[in-house]
Amino acid sequence: MANSRRRKKRKYKSLLALLLFILAVVLIILxxxxxxxxxxKTVKINKIVVEPITSNNSDENNNKTEEKKPSxxxxxxxxxxxxxxxxxxxxxxxxxxxxxxxxxxxxxxxxMEIHAFEEQIKYLxxxxxYVPTWEEILGYVEGKNGLPLKSIVLTVDDGDExxxxxxxxxxxxxxxxxxxxxxxSWYTSPIAQENFKNVDFQSHSHNMHKAGSDGKGxxxxxxxxxxxxxxxxxRTIIPNNCRVFCYPFGHxxxxxxxxxxxxxxxxxxTTQGGRVFPGDDPYELPRVRMSKGxxxxxxxxxxx
Ligand SMILES: [Zn+2]
Numbered sequence: 001m002a003n004s005r006r007r008k009k010r011k012y013k014s015l016l017a018l019l020l021f022i023l024a025v026v027l028i029i030l031x032x033x034x035x036x037x038x039x040x041k042t043v044k045i046n047k048i049v050v051e052p053i054t055s056n057n058s059d060e061n062n063n064k065t066e067e068k069k070p071s072x073x074x075x076x077x078x079x080x081x082x083x084x085x086x087x088x089x090x091x092x093x094x095x096x097x098x099x100x101x102x103x104x105x106x107x108x109x110x111x112m113e114i115h116a117f118e119e120q121i122k123y124l125x126x127x128x129x130y131v132p133t134w135e136e137i138l139g140y141v142e143g144k145n146g147l148p149l150k151s152i153v154l155t156v157d158d159g160d161e162x163x164x165x166x167x168x169x170x171x172x173x174x175x176x177x178x179x180x181x182x183x184x185s186w187y188t189s190p191i192a193q194e195n196f197k198n199v200d201f202q203s204h205s206h207n208m209h210k211a212g213s214d215g216k217g218x219x220x221x222x223x224x225x226x227x228x229x230x231x232x233x234x235r236t237i238i239p240n241n242c243r244v245f246c247y248p249f250g251h252x253x254x255x256x257x258x259x260x261x262x263x264x265x266x267x268x269x270t271t272q273g274g275r276v277f278p279g280d281d282p283y284e285l286p287r288v289r290m291s292k293g294x295x296x297x298x299x300x301x302x303x304x
Contacts, residue, residue, distance in 0.1 A: 073136050073145050081146030088275030089132075089140060090303050091153040093287040094178075097166040109291045114166040118173075120299050124152060125174040129303070134244050138266050141285070143278040152303055154178035155269065155287065157204055157246060159186060171198040181246035181269075183209045184237035193239040202244040203234040203265070209248040217251030227259040244268070257283040 076084070095110035097117060106113065130148040132140070137153070139145040156163050159182035171178055181204035182191075191201060205219060208230055212218035219227065235241055243266045247256065250271030260268050260283055267282050274286035288302050 071136075072130060072148055073132065073139070076146045076148065080149060084140075084146040084149055084151070085143075085278050087149060088277045089137065089147060089151055089153065090275050091155060091269065091285065091287045092290050092302070093269075093271065094154065094156045094163075094167075094290050095158060096160050097162040099166055106292045109293075111292050112167075112290060113292065114170065116294070116296075117167060118170045119296050121170050121174045121176050123296065123300065124303070125176050129176075131177050134267060137276070138282060140278060141267070141276060141280050141282050155181055155246065157181045158183055158209070159204070168196065168199060179244070182234075182238060183248075184234045185209075187237050190237055191239055201238045201240075202242045202246070203231065203238060204246045205248050206230045206233040206237070217247065217249040219248060219256050220251050220253055224255070224259060227256070228263050231259065231263040231265065247271070252284070257281075 094112055094117075096106070096112070097114050098104035098106045098111050099114045101115070105111075127150065129150045129152045131153060132147050132151050136145060136147060140147050154176075156167065156178055159180050163180060167178070175198065177198045177200055179200045179202050181202055183204050183206075185207040193201070208218040208222060208227075210218050212221040214221055222230070231245070243264060245260055245265045245268040247268065247270055252268070252270065257268070265283075267285060269285045269287055271289070272284075272286040273289055275288065276285050280286075290299075290302075294302075
C-alpha cells in the first residue's frame with residue numbers, strides 16, 4: 001500500500017512538474033508576444049510623433065513652394081534670353097528736377113522738367129516695363145541670365161532736394177521704382193526706408209563727391225583705408241546694406257574698382273554713354289543720359 005501511495009505521489013509530482021513546465025512555456029510565449037506588441041506600439045508612436053513634424057510643417061512647405069516658383073527672369077525662353085543679350089539694358093541717368101508750371105527753370109541739361117518726367121514714367125508703367133534686381137543685373141552682365149525685353153533701370157544722382165520734392169511723388173503715383181545714388185554726407189542720420197516707397201537707395205560715396213589732390217574726383221587719389229572707410233560710412237546712412245555704387249563725376253581708376261570689390265560692392269556705374277551688355281566690366285557700367293528738353297519720342301527711342 002505504502003509503495004502504491006509513493007508511486008501515486010511521484011506521479012502527481014511529475015504531473016505537477018509538467019504542468020509547471022507548460023505554464024512556464026506559456027508564460028514565456030506570452031511574454032515574448034507582448035514584448036513584440038509593445039515594440040510595434042513604439043514604432044507606431046514614433047511614426048505618429050515623427051510624421052506630423054515633417055509633413056505638417058506648413059511654413060517649411062510654403063517656403064518650398066515659393067522656392068519652386070520661377071522668377072520673371074527664370075521663366076524667359078531661350079529666344080528671349082538671346083534677344084535680351086542683343087538689346088542691352090538701358091540704365092537711365094537723371095540728376096535734378098524742376099517744375100515749369102511753378103515758375104522754376106532748369107539751369108542746364110541735367111535738369112528734367114517734372115511733367116516731362118511724369119510722361120516718361122507713365123509710358124514705362126503703361127507699357128509694363130520691368131525693373132530687374134541688382135542680382136539679376138549682375139547675372140546678366142556675367143552672362144548667367146537674360147532679362148525681360150522691357151527691362152529698364154532709372155538712376156538719379158546726388159539725392160538733391162528736387163528729387164524728393166518732385167520726382168518721388170511721381171514714382172509713387174505710378175508705383176515705379178528708381179534708384180537714388182546718394183551723397184550720404186548730406187545726411188546726418190540713417191534714412192528710414194519706410195518713408196521712401198519706390199526709392200532704392202545706393203551709394204554715390206559719403207564724402208568723395210568733391211575734388212581730390214589732382215583736381216579730379218576725390219576717389220581717384222584717396223588712400224585704400226580711407227576709401228574703404230568712406231564706402232562703409234555710406235552703409236550707416238543708407239538702409240539695407242547698399243552694394244551698388246556710382247562714381248562721383250564719373251571719375252574712376254583701377255584702385256577705385258579694387259576698393260569697391262573689397263568692400264563687397266557688386267556693381268558700379270560711370271557717366272559713359274551706352275547700354276549695359278553681357279561681358280561688360282561690372283565696375284565700369286555705362287548709362288543712358290537723360291537731358292532737359294527730350295521729347296517723349298526721344299525718350300521712347302532711348303528705352304525701347
Ligand atoms: Zn554726382
